[in-house]
Amino acid sequence: MSRSPVVPVLAIDGPSGSGKGTVSRLVADHLGWRLLDSGALYRAVGYAAGMAGLDLSDAEAVTRCAETTKIQFRAAADGGDTRVIVNGHDATDELRTETAGAAASAIASVPSVRQALVALQLGFRKAPGLVADGRDMGTVIFPDAPFKVFLTASAAERAKRRYKQLKEKGLSVTLAGLQREIEARDSRDASRAVAPLKPAVDAVLVDSTGMGIGDVVAKVLAVVKL
Template sequence: MPDLPSVLTIDGPSGSGKGTISRAVAARLGWHYLDSGALYRAIGVAAGWADIDLSDPSSLVRCAFDTEIGFREAGGEPRVIVNGVDATDELRTETAGAAASAIAAIPEVRSALKERQRAFRRSPGLVADGRDMGTVIFPDARHKVFLTASAEERAERRYKQLKDKGVSVTLDGLLREILARDARDASRAVAPLRPADDAVRIDTTGLGIETVVDRVLALMEP
């Protein structure tokens, strides 16, 4: 049986920097990139478009199977296409994030998306960003990282991102949402947010992007 392509998993809570770091690491390595959170957000957006109740598991499972999700680059930025529509901006809203967190707690939805995520494993390698990449989706990954940061810093990062986009938010409100999501993600029955036993933890509080990227890449050296 041929060896499977290499995988680096980067897990962590919302705002820990895993998306930014994962994209940068993938670019440096020349590997493929999987934003698993975008898949859940895409299902949440599609469910909203279809007026599906987020407390209706069977309808959400059908939505997970039926929703077409694609990724492409435009102007150097990753774009997410949901059922033929560029939904990237909508996926980045707090509403989409809350929907994704609620949907991710449904075991049947996670099961429906499992093979879709594993299909991203292609040569020369994959950087997979999410919350259960190292524990559930790619438990055999040779390299695993778990990023953390203080809830306050994560809220400040998100606040700056949204203000730069002209979105009206409050820092206190974002901090409450982050703490609530942390609790929800860590306490769910299926694939709770936690580091894999063999993951290296990196606290990104106060660290610049390049510093964290260099630390991740250093872990992969022979």
């Protein structure tokens, strides 16, 4: 009996603010592949936990939340960013806040939460291919991915990008405060015991500091050899 062909995966890992989300979406559109925003899953669980008034340090309660939260991705009617539906509520905008990011980082350090979301992430691997955006896509979730990129940028650069995004949304933030949050999150993500943020040994490092989005996308697409 012949084996089914393996669906190719491009794993794009990297720290917060490195541009993974935008780059992954553009690359997926170019290739005609599916897209997995794994960070949105963790943000969605963090959001659901917050709405339920849970203590994020209560591993058992947060794990139950991860197991029961209903998360759906829907294409935007206007062709914009994919909408994320959490327990029936369109939480896309809420999930982009720094609060949601901090909550995601906190619960991502809980092994049982990560395990609860593994099967959900693996289910995104469908033909013709998958672009998987996250922090452990190439090291833990899809270690057999034939294409891997570790996308990064300096903390100062990432803070500037985030500052611009949030100010455009009318939010009150400071550049210094955002850089401190990014550096703290980098340290927390890199030092956690489970699935720490680090490049896969076979990943191609792409530093986007000072680069335009088009150049970054071109560098990432060059990794995919079909």
